[in-house]
Amino acid sequence: MSLLDKSLRIAAVAALALMASGLAATARDTVTERLDDRRMFGSGREAFTKTCARCHTGLDSAVGPNLFQKEYDPEVLKYFARHGFGPMPAFTESMIDNATLDELAAYVARQGKGESR
Amino acid sequence: MTTAREVAHIPDGVTKEAFLAALARFEAIVGAHNVLTGEERLTPYYKTMMPADDTDYATSAVLQPTSTEQVQAIVKVCNEFGVPVWPTSTGRNFGYGTYAQGTAKGHRHQVVIDFRHMNRILEVDAELGTALLEPGVTYQQLVDYLEANDIPLWVSCPAPSAIASPVGNTLDRGVGYTPYGEHFMMQCGMEVVLANGDVLRTAMGGVEGSNSWQVFKWGFGPYLDGIFTQSNFGIVTKMGLWLMPKPPAYKPFYIRFPDDEDITAIVDMMRPLRMANIIPNAVVFAHALWEAPAVIPRSKYYDGKGAMPKDAIERMKTEEGFGAWNVYAALYGTPEQVEVNWKIVTDAVKRLGKGEIFTEAELGGKEPFNYRAALMRGGMNLQEFGLYRWRGGGGSMWFAPVTVAKGSETLTQTKLATEILNKWGFDYCGEYIVGMRDMHHVIDLLFDKTDEEDTKNAHACMSELIEEFRKRGYAVYRTNNAFMDQVADCYGPVQRRINQTLKRALDPNGIIAPGKSGIGA
Numbered sequence: 035m036s037l038l039d040k041s042l043r044i045a046a047v048a049a050l051a052l053m054a055s056g057l058a059a060t061a062r063d064t065v066t067e068r069l070d071d072r073r074m075f076g077s078g079r080e081a082f083t084k085t086c087a088r089c090h091t092g093l094d095s096a097v098g099p100n101l102f103q104k105e106y107d108p109e110v111l112k113y114f115a116r117h118g119f120g121p122m123p124a125f126t127e128s129m130i131d132n133a134t135l136d137e138l139a140a141y142v143a144r145q146g147k148g149e150s151r
Numbered sequence: 152m153t154t155a156r157e158v159a160h161i162p163d164g165v166t167k168e169a170f171l172a173a174l175a176r177f178e179a180i181v182g183a184h185n186v187l188t189g190e191e192r193l194t195p196y197y198k199t200m201m202p203a204d205d206t207d208y209a210t211s212a213v214l215q216p217t218s219t220e221q222v223q224a225i226v227k228v229c230n231e232f233g234v235p236v237w238p239t240s241t242g243r244n245f246g247y248g249t250y251a252q253g254t255a256k257g258h259r260h261q262v263v264i265d266f267r268h269m270n271r272i273l274e275v276d277a278e279l280g281t282a283l284l285e286p287g288v289t290y291q292q293l294v295d296y297l298e299a300n301d302i303p304l305w306v307s308c309p310a311p312s313a314i315a316s317p318v319g320n321t322l323d324r325g326v327g328y329t330p331y332g333e334h335f336m337m338q339c340g341m342e343v344v345l346a347n348g349d350v351l352r353t354a355m356g357g358v359e360g361s362n363s364w365q366v367f368k369w370g371f372g373p374y375l376d377g378i379f380t381q382s383n384f385g386i387v388t389k390m391g392l393w394l395m396p397k398p399p400a401y402k403p404f405y406i407r408f409p410d411d412e413d414i415t416a417i418v419d420m421m422r423p424l425r426m427a428n429i430i431p432n433a434v435v436f437a438h439a440l441w442e443a444p445a446v447i448p449r450s451k452y453y454d455g456k457g458a459m460p461k462d463a464i465e466r467m468k469t470e471e472g473f474g475a476w477n478v479y480a481a482l483y484g485t486p487e488q489v490e491v492n493w494k495i496v497t498d499a500v501k502r503l504g505k506g507e508i509f510t511e512a513e514l515g516g517k518e519p520f521n522y523r524a525a526l527m528r529g530g531m532n533l534q535e536f537g538l539y540r541w542r543g544g545g546g547s548m549w550f551a552p553v554t555v556a557k558g559s560e561t562l563t564q565t566k567l568a569t570e571i572l573n574k575w576g577f578d579y580c581g582e583y584i585v586g587m588r589d590m591h592h593v594i595d596l597l598f599d600k601t602d603e604e605d606t607k608n609a610h611a612c613m614s615e616l617i618e619e620f621r622k623r624g625y626a627v628y629r630t631n632n633a634f635m636d637q638v639a640d641c642y643g644p645v646q647r648r649i650n651q652t653l654k655r656a657l658d659p660n661g662i663i664a665p666g667k668s669g670i671g672a
């Protein structure tokens with residue numbers, strides 16, 4: 035279970051507890067915590083899957099080139115993410131924070147080198 | 152107190168001293184790290200797809216508030232120092248300006264409020280199918296939440312789905328492809344920070360202790376939510392919306408029509424089905440030149456200058472199996488309902504005597520069917536960005552005139568748009584998105600922003616499209632920052648005056664997004 039899922043579960047459990055105690059017996063108490071910088075995505079890999087990989091699918095019909103077929107320097111990947119490139123949008127820190135982007139870039143770079151993780 | 156920050160741009164009409172003093176105050180409100188200045192942190196905010204110099208639309212600073220109280224404090228500072236702010240939810244308004252702010256005329260370099268960090272899902276009522284969201288929540292986040300909690304509700308998203316936001320999209324009156332595709336119609340209740348720092352909760356939200364804020368749109372007295380969409384009258388910090396119950400059966404389908412002229416018959420065949428809710432979703436009629444970009448680059452069939460010639464289009468259609476018009480629609484309900492409605496749909500196509508119908512059985516997993524099927528059930532997907540690869544060069548503007556859902560209208564509009572686009576060397580990459588009785592005729596004016604000539608032509612072409620359509624009584628439903636004044640003019644001087652009157656009353660110092668939708672300070 036990712037960190038994201040975990041925090042959502044916790045929120046849901048908290049809501050159930052509230053209902054049980056009869057404080058507010060509605061489904062309206064399913065408040066999630068703010069996903070702050072670090073937890074917007076559980077990991078760099080999750081950020082890659084949920085953003086980059088939706089265009090860089092690796093399929094023939096993909097919008098962007100397969101990023102696993104080349105060896106990229108992580109700095110290059112980060113540069114593209116922050117600047118965008120023609121059809122590719124730029125990603126702000128608020129969309130993918132620096133720490134997650136570091137992980138994401140390291141993850142993609144490892145794939146390019148043919149490493150499995 | 153001031154700040155030692157280096158700033159590349161200063162909002163028009165504000166002195167450097169005042170701006171630095173305001174920044175210091177912003178730092179005290181949201182924390183220094185949440186005030187972004189400097190080339191490195193602002194770079195991702197500068198990229199626009201408009202045929203304009205991005206510097207004219209570049210922000211001077213970005214603020215990342217995390218609470219309504221912080222937004223109230225921000226507008227106080229803005230009033231004190233005359234600093235304008237342009238709120239964005241997730242800022243993914245591609246083709247409509249992205250993070251651009253102002254209209255380059257005396258309102259440049261506004262401070263962007265980036266709400267991405269204000270991202271709580273405040274309520275999801277699984278029984279009523281309602282949600283209350285902060286502006287920074289993305290569609291992906293909402294979908295993750297519903298899935299993690301096994302809540303059988305669907306979102307309705309625009310094509311940039313995963314990376315965009317329900318609040319931002321709805322505030323620009325965007326569309327999706329499910330039966331809830333007209334997003335503003337499915338919005339219910341807002342919290343708005345006004346320029347004077349008041350926090351307005353619309354409709355039932357004003358009644359203390361009310362639990363019906365997300366279920367009854369109108370409340371009592373004038374209905375206000377509408378004036379906060381496509382406007383600059385307030386900053387929205389919460390929004391309620393309705394989510395669709397996941398139906399037991401879902402059947403997406405595709406109908407291929409071979410000839411350009413078929414559009415007339417398609418519209419007239421589909422309208423009664425849509426109006427009777429047999430086909431309840433926002434159906435799409437995509438031209439071959441919209442269908443193709445999602446899966447192939449233009450260079451595969453034409454690499455020359457100017458618009459793609461007719462014979463190349465025909466060759467592409469034949470070889471790739473695209474129709475001139477490609478209809479995507481879906482049925483929703485119990486298996487029995489879907490079966491009955493499927494017969495009605497297939498009978499209608501048979502009666503027409505034209506059009507080949509396909510379903511998941513033949514096309515499952517194949518693009519573009521795959522992404523269309525995902526969008527019609529609110530599935531996360533970015534395949535449509537293929538449009539941007541069609542010509543390359545990263546230039547895009549949506550030209551999206553409103554059309555009545557009558558076949559007779561479509562030939563005129565399609566022909567006129569094609570003529571003007573081709574004259575300037577651009578392709579007609581268009582589709583019709585079907586509403587209740589209207590259609591959004593959405594055309595992506597794609598150009599190479601790295602080429603000066605192309606960029607100049609794109610600007611002239613857009614301007615001519617707006618003008619020639621206006622002469623015939625047509626106007627667009629939404630536009631990018633560079634054309635907001637011209638589009639506002641299409642709607643006439645009285646609408647411009649009333650908007651300006653409201654602006655002066657609600658925001659006398661003009662601190663919220665001056666220039667937006669042609670409404671000045």
Ligand SMILES: Cc1cc2nc3c(=O)[nH]c(=O)nc-3n(C[C@H](O)[C@H](O)[C@H](O)COP(=O)(O)OP(=O)(O)OC[C@H]3O[C@@H](n4cnc5c(N)ncnc54)[C@H](O)[C@@H]3O)c2cc1C
Pocket residue numbers: 238239240241242243244245246247249266286308309310311314315316317318319320322323324325326327385386387388535536537538667
């Ligand atoms: C390939 C492609 C396909 C697209 N398809 C669609 C589509 O199917 N349907 C569609 O609607 N769009 C579509 N778009 C356009 C656009 O990308 C989406 O509409 C997107 O949802 C808008 O970005 P956002 O959600 O981040 O909103 P934002 O950019 O955050 O907001 C849009 C505007 O609303 C106002 N606003 C935002 N938040 C606030 C606030 N809190 N208070 C006051 N005002 C605010 C601002 O003026 C802002 O500029 C498409 C774009 C691309 C590239």
